[in-house]
Amino acid sequence: xxxxxxxxxxxxxxxxxxxxxxxxxxxxxxxxxxxxxxxxxxxxxxxxxxxxxxxxxxxxxxxxxxxxxxxxxxxxxxxxxxxxxxxxxxxxxxxxxxxxxxxxxxxxxxxxxxxxxxxxxxxxxxxxxx
Numbered sequence: 001x002x003x004x005x006x007x008x009x010x011x012x013x014x015x016x017x018x019x020x021x022x023x024x025x026x027x028x029x030x031x032x033x034x035x036x037x038x039x040x041x042x043x044x045x046x047x048x049x050x051x052x053x054x055x056x057x058x059x060x061x062x063x064x065x066x067x068x069x070x071x072x073x074x075x076x077x078x079x080x081x082x083x084x085x086x087x088x089x090x091x092x093x094x095x096x097x098x099x100x101x102x103x104x105x106x107x108x109x110x111x112x113x114x115x116x117x118x119x120x121x122x123x124x125x126x127x128x129x130x
Contacts, residue, residue: 031071035101043098044106046071048090056085069095069106078105091115 030042052068065081067089079097086092092113099108 031073032075032077032101032106033073035106039100041098041100043096044069044071045094045096048092048095049076050090052076054085054089058084069097080105080107081111082107082109083111086111086113088115089113 028040028042029045030038031044035042035044046069049068049070055066057064062084063082065083065085067079067081068076069079070076080102081097092115094114096112096114097106097108098110099106101107
């Protein structure tokens, strides 16, 4: 084969590999009932159930954090996060977890948190002044 054919062929194969690896990690959004029915990996949006216990033992199991989450439809489930407890976790307004159901618990390996804005109080005072 000529070099002019080999280089474009390698570029095409590399593009196919990149596209297929990028689409494997894409998860759809759902809730706990969808996660229970499908058994697939998905993202669940919810809020921390602050009245339930949180379990984190940094010395013995540093990569395991347990808490309860209430999804957008009001269902509450135990969550096992396979990462250390995030900083300011209790202050989060909204949590997005990526994982799948295992029995009665949702096992997550990724977490995104929406924390309250430090400018929120300033917005309220500006609105009340005008």
